[in-house]
Amino acid sequence: MLVQRMEIDRADGRTPNQLRKLACSRNILNRAHGSASWSQGETKVLAAVYGPKAGTKKNENPEKACIEVIWKPKTGQIGKEEKEYEMVLKRTLQNMCLLTVHPNTTTSIIIQVVNDDGALLPCAINAACAALVDAGIPLKHLAVAICCCLAESGRVILDPNKTEEQRLKAFVYLVFPNSIQSVLPEGALQVGGEPYEHGIITSVTHGLMSVDEYFFCLERGRAASAKLSDFLRRSLQLQVPSESSKTG
Amino acid sequence: MMGSANSGDLSSEMEVDAFRRLFPLRFHERHLLESIRPDARMLGKARDTTLALGAVASADGSALAKIGCTTMLAAIKMEVMTPTAESPDMGCIAIDFHMPPICSPTVRPGRPAEAAPVVSKQLSDTILSSGMINLKDLSLVRGKASWMAYLDIYCLDADGALFDAALLSAVAAFSNLQIPIVALNDDGRVVVVSEENEGGKLKKEPVNKEKRKLKLSSIPFSLTCILHKNYILADPTAEEESIMETLVTVVLNLSGQLVSLYKPGGQFLAYTSAIQDCMALTRQRVKELKKILDEAICDMEMD
Numbered sequence A: 001m002l003v004q005r006m007e008i009d010r011a012d013g014r015t016p017n018q019l020r021k022l023a024c025s026r027n028i029l030n031r032a033h034g035s036a037s038w039s040q041g042e043t044k045v046l047a048a049v050y051g052p053k054a055g056t057k058k059n060e061n062p063e064k065a066c067i068e069v070i071w072k073p074k075t076g077q078i079g080k081e082e083k084e085y086e087m088v089l090k091r092t093l094q095n096m097c098l099l100t101v102h103p104n105t106t107t108s109i110i111i112q113v114v115n116d117d118g119a120l121l122p123c124a125i126n127a128a129c130a131a132l133v134d135a136g137i138p139l140k141h142l143a144v145a146i147c148c149c150l151a152e153s154g155r156v157i158l159d160p161n162k163t164e165e166q167r168l169k170a171f172v173y174l175v176f177p178n179s180i181q182s183v184l185p186e187g188a189l190q191v192g193g194e195p196y197e198h199g200i201i202t203s204v205t206h207g208l209m210s211v212d213e214y215f216f217c218l219e220r221g222r223a224a225s226a227k228l229s230d231f232l233r234r235s236l237q238l239q240v241p242s243e244s245s246k247t248g
Numbered sequence B: 001m002m003g004s005a006n007s008g009d010l011s012s013e014m015e016v017d018a019f020r021r022l023f024p025l026r027f028h029e030r031h032l033l034e035s036i037r038p039d040a041r042m043l044g045k046a047r048d049t050t051l052a053l054g055a056v057a058s059a060d061g062s063a064l065a066k067i068g069c070t071t072m073l074a075a076i077k078m079e080v081m082t083p084t085a086e087s088p089d090m091g092c093i094a095i096d097f098h099m100p101p102i103c104s105p106t107v108r109p110g111r112p113a114e115a116a117p118v119v120s121k122q123l124s125d126t127i128l129s130s131g132m133i134n135l136k137d138l139s140l141v142r143g144k145a146s147w148m149a150y151l152d153i154y155c156l157d158a159d160g161a162l163f164d165a166a167l168l169s170a171v172a173a174f175s176n177l178q179i180p181i182v183a184l185n186d187d188g189r190v191v192v193v194s195e196e197n198e199g200g201k202l203k204k205e206p207v208n209k210e211k212r213k214l215k216l217s218s219i220p221f222s223l224t225c226i227l228h229k230n231y232i233l234a235d236p237t238a239e240e241e242s243i244m245e246t247l248v249t250v251v252l253n254l255s256g257q258l259v260s261l262y263k264p265g266g267q268f269l270a271y272t273s274a275i276q277d278c279m280a281l282t283r284q285r286v287k288e289l290k291k292i293l294d295e296a297i298c299d300m301e302m303d
Helices: A002-006 A080-096 A120-135 A162-167 A211-238 A240-247 B016-022 B024-033 B115-129 B162-175 B238-243 B272-302
Strands: A022-026 A034-040 A043-054 A066-072 A105-115 A143-150 A156-158 A170-177 A202-206 B049-053 B061-067 B070-081 B092-098 B139-141 B145-157 B182-184 B190-192 B220-228 B231-234 B247-253 B258-262
Touching: A022 A120, A022 A211, A034 A120, A043 A120, A066 A080, A080 A105, A080 A120, A080 A143, A080 A202, A080 B115, A105 A120, A120 A143, A120 A170, A120 A211, A143 A162, A143 A211, A156 A211, A170 A211, A211 B258, A211 B272, B016 B024, B024 B220, B024 B238, B049 B162, B049 B272, B061 B162, B070 B162, B070 B190, B092 B115, B115 B145, B115 B162, B115 B220, B115 B258, B145 B162, B162 B220, B162 B247, B162 B272, B220 B258, B220 B272, B231 B272, B247 B272
Parallel strands: A066 A105, B092 B145
Antiparallel strands: A022 A034, A034 A043, A043 A105, A143 A156, A143 A170, A170 A202, A202 B258, B049 B061, B061 B070, B070 B145, B139 B145, B182 B190, B220 B231, B220 B247, B247 B258
């Protein structure tokens, strides 16, 4: 029975918990202060960071650094959906950045969608995070984003592609802080009995689900975010030697 | 008012209004310590909410919703359209949210408000995915004619929790909706029969005589909360939203399903307990809003 439940036909033959192939490369644009490309299967996003530049935009608090996100779709003009992505991305990055280090400055993050095959916003958040590291913007923690898709039967599949996203009844985009390797004893970073990296930075849902199904998604998303944050840590460490020669 | 407790603090020497402007965060945190908010509300309490149906006479359905000072005017116009080939027996709903310059000092004429397209997108996602309206009910003649419902929501006063007020006004406008009578004319086209000449010269049989009201099932209601440290503040005002930036919006429908859980970033992380608290507050709020909506419908029928 349990085996039956776990079996899901995915067009690409993945298991429900299996993520698509991840790839991340940094410092790919010459003129930008920091840049990264992130791909999950066929979904690919390019992120460039410019800044910190002097001055903040109107209506922003000059005592803090201002974050500006510009979303460039693959084709055409930006619409409501892209405006929403910009807002979600901006607020997510505000959570990650130490905004008081460079007050009265603006950092621009430009997101260029190269290809959209599902889980676009999570992919863009991961790309932006890698690009911010590449630009050397002071960060509190890194973030990892994941998309969980919910089937009619209440089963959860991770990192869906476009057809799965459209076919299944609901999906959730979740962003968590990455797991911290700390010298503090284990449990020192617990918040209310939960590990620090279980806190939700961002949650965006589409479609109807029961409350229990949401918490189920949350649990699976947290498990997957540990894998993602390992990948992010590894791919950032790999390029450290070239990094030090560039900045030093 | 607040100076007596901590004497070494600046707050003891300063006027309350000046302190509020200069140290807004400390001003609010000082209140939170006492489990109260500057407008004398408890933390989990929403503002007074009123609802008036049929506010726009020229629309087919309309409502004016007020949550505290936040005011939303929603109106629906129905038009006959040809359905698409993929969905020949379905109608369509187009939702737009407007923030004119009168709604807030931060919105300037000529420059559209940043929040407007985001709220607009959130509203259409919520209304279309909540299952409140069966789009098949908007069909007139299969493959030939169906209804296009244009829902426009105007924000008249933006004082926080915009999405909650907009959703409430949208739901109320749909429950107030009176679908116009249409008939087939000689060319086989569907035309709207105007109320005046209904009895007289028009002898054509209306197509939708008995389907004048939309059936609304599992209506969605929402509550926005601020997360600040360990505090959860329900239904924030614009001032609170600008100072404490971590917002969580929970949308539940009347059958208890989760329509949306929206937390776009923000300074604080949401742990499971906070999410559960927000959901509990929303469940309570859904009951309140349902009662307010039922009362408004009752009042309308009495008139």
